Amino acid sequence: MRHLLSTGDLSRDEATLILDTATELAQVGDRSVKKLPTLRGRTVVNLFYEDSTRTRTSFELAAKRLSADVINFSAKGSSVSKGESLKDTALTLQAMGADGVVIRHSASGAPHRLAGWVDGSVLNAGDGTHEHPTQALLDAFTMRSRLGRLEGLRVAVVGDILHSRVARSNVLLLTTLGAQVTLVAPPTLLPVSVYTWPCEVSYDLDEVLPKADVVMMLRVQAERMRDSFFPSVREYSRNYGLDGERLGRMPADAIVMHPGPMVRGMEISAEVADSPRCTVTEQVANGVSLRMAVLYLLLGGS
């Protein structure tokens, strides 16, 4: 593995290795000195074209726990806001000797382009509506930690699939790892060719809930309503929101996941969000370990 651009590029063995490595590295977080010397002298650049304090901080913490030098390069207030192209930024980072570039970009495929311009490893930290591989990996890690397995696990992903990079990465990764994914959304929020994806599709959340080991809720932006993807927030919430009553219809040990940020009252009720069966904060904690694993495997070798 040189880059991490898509979970579709990962074999089952590679994905499992990342999860196993994350399990080992998670123990570092439990120690009083939370630091390993593994990436000492290596430079990781966080290149964030979209604001995302959550993901950037997670990558920053992961790199620092491995003793890498971390540079945060945000689009605002930098040469990028003066019109510098992605290619020139890439060449600049290259000249500075970046060993790894973590990129978040609003354009799908920007990490692929970057990978063609730099020698270092490129980690996709979310590109447009394409993929968010480390999110899917930390989700799989969380499922495995909570439920003890991934093989045969029934995972429902609910919400704005069409615009979700989290959904794309999860469908590919979970399928590779042997889980069964069902996408749940109104037809307007599903891609037209979704029937060709390696998963099930349902328009009916209530039908899917009793058969799910994991229910992953995705954020739904209110602006989708203005573009007529659904008639109203209330109607969306009635049909596809997860509230206490629906939680009660899930199997007793099933968990609720959310990549955050949550919109309480839209796709998830406060009651569910604050329930012990909801793994949101656990996902955040796991995110650091998982990203340590990815950085270690991509940058630690040479």
Next chain:
Amino acid sequence: MPENHGPYLIRGARPLGGDPVDLLFEDGTITAIGADLPAAQGTRIVAADGLIALPGLVDLHTHLREPGREDAETVASGSRAAAMGGYTAVHAMANTDPVADTAGVVEQVWRLGNEAGYCDVRPVGAVTVGLAGERLSEIGAMADSAAKVRVFSDDGVCVSDALLMRRALEYVKAFDGVIAQHAQEPRLTEGAQMNEGRVSDRLGLPGWPAVAEEAIIARDCLLAQHVGSRLHVCHVSTKGSVDIIRWAKERGCDVTAEVTPHHLILTDDLVESYDPVYKVNPPLRTAEDVQALREGLADGTIDIVATDHAPHPVEAKETEWSTAAMGMIGLETALGVVHKTMVETGLLTWEQVTDRMSAAPARIGRVDGHGRDLAVGEPANIVLYDPAAPVEVDGAAMVGKSGNTPFRGMTLPGRIIATFLRGVPTVLEGKIK
């Protein structure tokens, strides 16, 4: 400007792929065709054994970028690229800056073409002022100008207002003009980046659905028939569009259609690289669409091949996919791609290629002196093509100003050896003059 060197005698070329003959031309006109023609003193001989002779190609859809984007292409550089591709006449699209929506701009482009002297440049006039789709531009003035515009198009933008489209179709009847429609329903393609389907869904790029093209074509065919006017459909890209045009022709609609070389061979899975060299409008479609387009071109549903040659400077393509410019160059590779996709597959004869790339486009554009037979008394607009000289396409080796070819690295089966514009060589021995 290329210079005339008196009479030329082409020895042993195969007109339209037929039996070898000699062709003699002088003062811009073919004067003799036959076996072993005598060469008078001062006649230049071109050995053409094994080469196919075709009438000069005519492109109905070229972006020459001047005025406004001379960094991408100029009328002169684009005409040289055209000559290199075997073209003797091209239609310069109207989406320049300023837009070609007045007699002044079309005359400027026409004059620049004449001054360059590599091919006849026929300006296309904008249908609406500034391509804004709000009111008709001075179509009549452009038709009456020295440029004698006959093809009108807002290419790049669809004339989506049905009433405005109807008026435009009606108006050009007065001087036998044609509206060349860029069929793209705007609401269905807001923010669209590539063909909507499996690949776009996986790549997370907003889709450009086939229906957005097909719905406009169906509407325009019905409109054209209702008002008894001529419609030309630009760059047809989907199977459904071919079906609709076939249906429209059967019911008597006076519609013609073009397909680009890239839509005859490339598919949307190339976008998986996120390399914007494959970004074009309309987008690359599926293998099923490619097959339907080839069949449509073979059976005459699609009348012509037009390049949609769209040069862009390097920086417009060395970006993220979504910010990159749409379009690819095509003049210098068109005949090779048609050879590969249509002749080598047995779908078209060279005689039919001549129709699709020379005679029919000249007829649609009402271009005098082009698209004629290779016969005594006809203008000496001639291409010599070597069908057995495979070449690997190289963007850096293009004669035009920009190198954004999607065929780079691909081997095409043949190459242009010579192009003559009214007897004057613009390309000789495979090199631009």
